[in-house]
Amino acid sequence: xxxxxxxxxxxxxxxxxxxxxxxxxxxxxxxxxxxxxxxxxxxxxxxxxxxxxxxxxxxxxxxxxxxxxxxxxxxxxxxxxxxxxxxxxxxxxxxxxxxxxxxxxxxxxxxxxxxxxxxxxxxxxxxxxxxxxxxxxxxxxxxxxxxxxxxxxxxxxxxxxxxxxxxxxxxxxxxxxxxxxxxxxxxxxxxxxxxxxxxxxxxxxxxxxxxxxxxxxxxxxxxxxxxxxxxxxxxxxxxxxxxxxxxxxxxxxxxxxxxxxxxxxxxxxxxxxxxxxxxxxxxxxxxxxxxxxxxxxxxxxxxxxxxxxxxxxxxxxxxxxxxxxxxxxxxxxxxxxxxxxxxxxxxxxxxxxxxxxxxxxxxxxxxxxxxxxxxxxxxxxxxxxxxxxxxxxxxxxxxxxxxxxxxxxxxxxxxxxxxxxxxxxxxx
Amino acid sequence: xxxxxxxxxxxxxxxxxxxxxxxxxxxxxxxxxxxxxxxxxxxxxxxxxxxxxxxxxxxxxxxxxxxxxxxxxxxxxxxxxxxxxxxxxxxxxxxxxxxxxxxxxxxxxxxxxxxxxxxxxxxxxxxxxxxxxxxxxxxxxxxxxxxxxxxxxxxxxxxxxxxxxxxxxxxxxxxxxxxxxxxxxxxxxxxxxxxxxxxxxxxxxxxxxxxxxxxxxxxxxxxxxxxxxxxxxxxxxxxxxxxxxxxxxxxxxxxxxxxxxxxxxxxxxxxxxxxxxxxxxxxxxxxxxxxxxxxxxxxxxxxxxxxxxxxxxxxxxxxxxxxxxxxxxxxxxxxxxxxxxxxxxxxxxxxxxxxxxxxxxxxxxxxxxxxxxxxxxxxxxxxxxxxxxxxxxxxxxxxxxxxxxxxxxxxxxxxxxxxxxxxxxxxx
Numbered sequence: 001x002x003x004x005x006x007x008x009x010x011x012x013x014x015x016x017x018x019x020x021x022x023x024x025x026x027x028x029x030x031x032x033x034x035x036x037x038x039x040x041x042x043x044x045x046x047x048x049x050x051x052x053x054x055x056x057x058x059x060x061x062x063x064x065x066x067x068x069x070x071x072x073x074x075x076x077x078x079x080x081x082x083x084x085x086x087x088x089x090x091x092x093x094x095x096x097x098x099x100x101x102x103x104x105x106x107x108x109x110x111x112x113x114x115x116x117x118x119x120x121x122x123x124x125x126x127x128x129x130x131x132x133x134x135x136x137x138x139x140x141x142x143x144x145x146x147x148x149x150x151x152x153x154x155x156x157x158x159x160x161x162x163x164x165x166x167x168x169x170x171x172x173x174x175x176x177x178x179x180x181x182x183x184x185x186x187x188x189x190x191x192x193x194x195x196x197x198x199x200x201x202x203x204x205x206x207x208x209x210x211x212x213x214x215x216x217x218x219x220x221x222x223x224x225x226x227x228x229x230x231x232x233x234x235x236x237x238x239x240x241x242x243x244x245x246x247x248x249x250x251x252x253x254x255x256x257x258x259x260x261x262x263x264x265x266x267x268x269x270x271x272x273x274x275x276x277x278x279x280x281x282x283x284x285x286x287x288x289x290x291x292x293x294x295x296x297x298x299x300x301x302x303x304x305x306x307x308x309x310x311x312x313x314x315x316x317x318x319x320x321x322x323x324x325x326x327x328x329x330x331x332x333x334x335x336x337x338x339x340x341x342x343x344x345x346x347x348x349x350x351x352x353x354x355x356x357x358x359x360x361x362x363x364x365x366x367x368x369x370x371x372x373x374x375x376x377x378x379x380x381x382x383x384x385x386x387x388x389x390x391x392x393x394x395x396x397x398x399x400x401x402x403x404x405x406x407x408x409x410x411x412x413x414x415x416x417x418x419x420x421x422x423x424x425x426x427x428x
Numbered sequence: 429x430x431x432x433x434x435x436x437x438x439x440x441x442x443x444x445x446x447x448x449x450x451x452x453x454x455x456x457x458x459x460x461x462x463x464x465x466x467x468x469x470x471x472x473x474x475x476x477x478x479x480x481x482x483x484x485x486x487x488x489x490x491x492x493x494x495x496x497x498x499x500x501x502x503x504x505x506x507x508x509x510x511x512x513x514x515x516x517x518x519x520x521x522x523x524x525x526x527x528x529x530x531x532x533x534x535x536x537x538x539x540x541x542x543x544x545x546x547x548x549x550x551x552x553x554x555x556x557x558x559x560x561x562x563x564x565x566x567x568x569x570x571x572x573x574x575x576x577x578x579x580x581x582x583x584x585x586x587x588x589x590x591x592x593x594x595x596x597x598x599x600x601x602x603x604x605x606x607x608x609x610x611x612x613x614x615x616x617x618x619x620x621x622x623x624x625x626x627x628x629x630x631x632x633x634x635x636x637x638x639x640x641x642x643x644x645x646x647x648x649x650x651x652x653x654x655x656x657x658x659x660x661x662x663x664x665x666x667x668x669x670x671x672x673x674x675x676x677x678x679x680x681x682x683x684x685x686x687x688x689x690x691x692x693x694x695x696x697x698x699x700x701x702x703x704x705x706x707x708x709x710x711x712x713x714x715x716x717x718x719x720x721x722x723x724x725x726x727x728x729x730x731x732x733x734x735x736x737x738x739x740x741x742x743x744x745x746x747x748x749x750x751x752x753x754x755x756x757x758x759x760x761x762x763x764x765x766x767x768x769x770x771x772x773x774x775x776x777x778x779x780x781x782x783x784x785x786x787x788x789x790x791x792x793x794x795x796x797x798x799x800x801x802x803x804x805x806x807x808x809x810x811x812x813x814x815x816x817x818x819x820x821x822x823x824x825x826x827x828x829x830x831x832x833x834x835x836x837x838x839x840x841x842x843x844x845x846x847x848x849x850x851x852x853x854x855x856x
Contacts, residue, residue, distance in 0.1 A: 002508050004529035010512035011522035018519070080430050084438035091446070091575075094439035095780045101432035102777045106743035113741075127744040147519075313541075315534035316555040349530045352523045361806045378789045 005298050005345050008352060012291045019287060022151055023280035024082065025093070025142045029155075030273040031071075031078045032100075032135045033162055037266050038068040039135075040169040043128035044255065046114045047173050050121040051180045065111060072104060090145060096138045103131040125173050126392065132166055144370055149362035151279055156369055157210035158272045164202030165265040171195040172258035175237050179251040184240035190403045192237055198409070205369055210272065217271055221264040230257045294348070300341060315346060372410050379413035433726050433773050436780060440719045447715060450579055451708035452510065453521070453570045457583075458701040459499075459506045460528075460563045461590055465694050466496040467563075468597040471556035472683065474542045475601050478549040479608040493539060500532060518573060524566045531559040553601050554820065560594055572798055577790035579707055584797055585638035586700045592630030593693040599623040600686035603665055607679035612668035618831045620665055626837070633797055638700065645699050649692040658685045725773065743774060800838050807841035 045061040079097055110127050113119040119127075139162055143155035174195060178188045207215050233254050240246055376398070383394040402412045473489040507525055538555050541547040547555075567590055571583035602623060606616045635643050661682050668674055804826070811822040830840045 001504055002512060002529075004526040004533070006512060007507070007522045007526035007529065011519040011526065013513075014519035014522060076429055079435070084430060084434060085441075091439040091442040092784060094435045094442060095777075095784055098432040098435035098439065098777050099781050101430075101435065102743050102774055105432070106741050109741040110744060130744055313534050313537040315530050316538060316558055346530055349523075349526050353527050356520060356523055357805060357809055360802065361809065364802060364806075374788065374792060377785060378792075381785055381789060 003298075003301070004349055005294065005301065008345075008348060009291065009294045009298065011352070012287060012294060016284060016287045016291065018147060019151075019280055019284045022142070022146055022148070023277060023284065026273065026276045026280055028075075028078045028082070029139050029142055029158065030270070030277075031075045032138050033266075033269050033273065035068070035071045035075045036132050036135050036162065036166065037262075037269075038064070038071045039128055039132055040166070040262065041259075042068050043125060043132075043169065044172055044176070044259070046124050046128070047121045047176055048180075048251075048255065050114060050117060050119070050124060051177065054117050061114075072107075076104075092145065093138065093141050096134070096141050100131075100134045100138060103134050107131065121173075121177060125170075129170065132169075136162055136166060140370070140373070144367065147359070147363065148283060149359055149366055151276065151283065152363060152366045153209045154211070154272065154276045154279060156366055157206045157208075157214070158269070158276060160202045160205040160209070160369075161265070161269055161272060164199045164206065165262060165269065167195050167199035167202060168258065168262050168265065171199065172255065172262065175233070175254050175258065176251060178237055179246050179248055179254050182246055182248045184237070184242055184244050184246055186242045189238050189242070191399075192234075194399060194403065194409075196234065201408075209366065209369065211275065214268065214272055214275065218268045221268050222261070223264075226257065226260050226264075229253075230261060233257060297341070297345065297348075301345075314343065375417065376409055376413045379416035382416055431726075431729070432777055433722065433729065436773075436776060437719065437722045437726065439780070440715060440722060444712060444715045444719065446575060447579075447708055447712045450570070450574055450576070451705060451712065454701065454705045454708055456506050456510070457567050457570055457586065458698070458705075459503045460566050461694075461697050461701065463496070463499050463503045464560050464563050464590065464594065465690075465697075466492070466499045467556055467560055468594070468690065469687075470496050471553060471560075471597065472600055472604070472687070474552050474556070475549045475604055476608075476679075476683065478542060478545060478547070478552060479605065482545050489542075500535075504532075520573065521566065521569050524562070524569050528559075528562045528566060531562050535559065549601075549605060553598075557598065560597075564590055564594060568798070568801070572795065575787070575791065576711060577787055577794055579704065579711065580791060580794045581637045582639070582700065582704045582707060584794055585634045585636075585642070586697070586704060588630045588633040588637070588797075589693070589697055589700060592627045592634065593690060593697065595623050595627035595630060596686065596690050596693065599627065600683065600690065603661070603682050603686065604679060606665055607674050607676055607682050610674055610676045612665070612670055612672050612674055614670045617666050617670070619827075620662070622827060622831065622837075624662065629836075637794065637797065639703065642696065642700055642703060646696045649696050650689070651692075654685065654688050654692075657681075658689060661685060722776070725776075729773075742771065803845065804837055804841045807844035810844055 042061070042064045045057055045064050049057040049061045079101070082094075082097075084094070110119075110124070114124050136159070139155075139159045143152065143159045146152040146155055171192060174188060174192050178184065178192070181188075203218075206218070210218075233250065236250070237246070237254075379398060380391065380394045383389055383397060384391060387394075387397075389397065398409060398412050398416065401407075401415075402409050405412070470489070470492045473485055473492050477485040477489045507529070510522075510525075512522070538547075538552070542552050564587070567583070567587045571580065571587045574580040574583055599620060602616060602620050606612065606620070609616075631646075634646070638646075661678065664678070665674070665682075807826060808819065808822045811817055811825060812819060815822075815825075817825065826837060826840050826844065829835075829843075830837045833840070
């Protein structure tokens with residue numbers, strides 16, 4: 001018959017297995033982050049290349065593609081190292097990876113379309129965004145599945161920072177297109193404002209969940225002179241009256257200014273990933289020590305029948321002082337040593353139950369911050385099903401609603417979901 | 429290099445492993461339900477035995493203890509069958525089981541205290557409640573961890589039904605004590621109202637999430653004549669002025685009437701468990717068939733480099749009609765067969781991504797219903813930490829607040845949690 005201690009040991013082993021998987025996932029997340037960074041640069045250069053009708057940026061773009069290819073190989077090697085025979089990593093992570101692999105398969109064809117100027121900048125940008133969002137979904141999955149609150153907190157910070165960086169990348173592309181066109185237009189300006197707003201909200205969640213060391217690092221990484229330059233260009237882009245002229249020569253300044261910001265973000269992202277990995281390793285070490293203690297304890301348990309002793313009875317008491325004194329002769333393990341042991345096992349089990357409760361509470365709080373994204377996704381799904389829209393169209397519709405009504409995307413999502421009950425059941 | 433299809437296969441294998449684990453957990457849940465039922469009867473009879481100062485009910489109680497022991501052995505055998513070497517079941521389930529095992533270890537000592545009339549009915553009842561709530565926590569864990577929405581829905585229905593049944597059991601005990609005392613008192617009456625209310629809310633959640641077959645079965649299981657008798661006794665208990673006389677002779681009628689209701693609940697609980705197990709098996713069968721299809725597909729994939737063909741490019745398109753036509757010579761697998769295959773893999777991956785989204789949305793909705801319990805637990809934990817209360821004291825405090833303010837327990841929990849920010853940080 002397996003004892004309570006035996007199940008405690010099993011629980012600890014599960015914890016360790018999950019932590020080891022998290023450490024592996026963290027390495028994966030870091031690799032994905034580097035690929036996202038490379039693809040963001042590639043997207044920006046592809047945009048400039050397409051915008052110049054292939055007259056400029058060909059060399060820079062080519063060099064960046066080579067770099068992306070190197071990093072892609074590293075990511076693929078990371079994927080390969082995952083144990084696809086075991087079920088520890090979970091169906092969701094594997095499905096996200098399958099999706100990313102399809103995107104990477106399609107990347108050479110996308111590059112050929114850019115190379116031959118067959119696609120518009122907008123179409124190429126949309127394609128890169130889709131691939132990047134697939135990579136970010138891998139990170140999101142990791143953040144949503146970690147069951148250690150501290151690790152989950154850091155993953156949420158990391159995910160939001162990466163997402164914020166992606167909004168910064170899209171801001172760079174949108175601003176580049178506006179400057180390149182030489183003329184302000186309302187749609188582009190609204191999109192820019194939306195991207196700046198989304199970016200800031202992501203960075204706020206990062207600040208809420210990251211360690212103090214990291215928020216300090218991020219403050220330090222932003223140079224005032226860069227920030228001032230960027231804000232000036234943002235002001236020019238956003239406040240020039242629709243149809244008014246924009247100085248095309250500022251295109252390069254804008255690109256460099258945004259790039260400096262995005263590169264600074266990358267250094268903080270790397271620090272975040274390193275901190276996460278260190279935390280996983282620290283947790284594994286602690287859990288392994290706990291496990292060794294439990295196993296030592298197990299070796300000391302005398303081979304008697306499960307405790308009918310008075311120590312066991314304290315299961316029903318709340319406070320230690322309420323615990324009955326030793327009643328000799330009542331139990332089979334009523335002698336000093338066995339009693340001591342029984343009590344410490346009971347305390348371990350009760351500690352564990354309390355810990356479980358605390359962990360579950362903290363996790364709920366951390367994960368609540370992921371709900372915003374989930375609500376937006378859910379509202380998008382609803383629009384897709386009921387109005388037969390593509391994902392991009394649904395997203396655009398909601399963003400347009402947000403802009404027209406001057407509301408946040410999450411508020412529009414809530415409004416859409418509130419309507420769900422009055423809509424007919426979608427076809428499955 | 430592992431392909432997208434390879435990760436799809438791995439994801440499907442994870443699904444199957446989880447479903448198999450769920451099927452095992454369902455069997456476990458059913459066994460726990462039977463032990464809960466036996467302990468509820470044992471608690472009721474122990475109460476009557478203690479109330480009669482050991483003059484009556486000794487034989488019935490003894491027979492019930494023997495029956496509980498038989499079922500306990502079945503539950504322990506179920507626990508033993510769990511694979512404690514593997515990590516599929518998860519740390520939380522194992523921790524809950526370790527807790528229950530400690531409780532079962534203490535059960536003989538509890539029974540000895542009842543036998544020798546050493547404990548009051550109230551103290552014995554509290555001890556049984558603690559053990560039953562440990563067993564129900566195992567079921568809750570299963571409901572909170574299932575990642576198939578239909579299975580999760582049924583587990584939520586089952587958990588709430590079992591919890592409702594436990595409230596019915598506590599109602600039986602409280603009413604018995606009132607009739608046995610021969611005198612109405614406000615505290616007992618308020619507790620009774622609270623138990624009836626909690627019970628009805630659990631049964632409402634059950635009705636919201638159970639299949640139509642099961643809600644029909646539950647309606648059928650409640651005989652009108654029984655219900656009318658029970659409601660009449662409830663009215664007598666709740667409306668007799670405090671201090672007014674209650675007919676002690678009704679004690680037996682009350683007990684039998686409650687027992688008939690609880691036994692009827694047990695038959696519905698068994699149907700729920702059977703339905704759950706059948707659903708798990710059906711899902712395993714479907715997933716196994718999917719897996720076989722995927723593997724057949726994999727055998728057919730030609731051993732060329734990952735698709736640089738135009739089929740891959742459709743990753744970036746939303747609607748099928750937007751997909752580019754075959755462009756011969758552009759890809760390495762541009763011939764008819766490979767292209768067809770590549771497209772079907774892409775469709776599988778995209779299907780999977782969409783399914784993941786839908787599943788995640790549905791799961792969130794189902795699990796939201798578990799949040800009420802989580803909020804109450806969280807508020808209780810807060811009170812325990814800040815006011816240094818035992819768990820039972822914290823629960824009592826909240827219940828008292830609910831009664832005094834005529835509010836639901838969940839409302840009190842929300843109020844407690846809303847205060848959390850103004851409270852000092854508890855010591856860890």
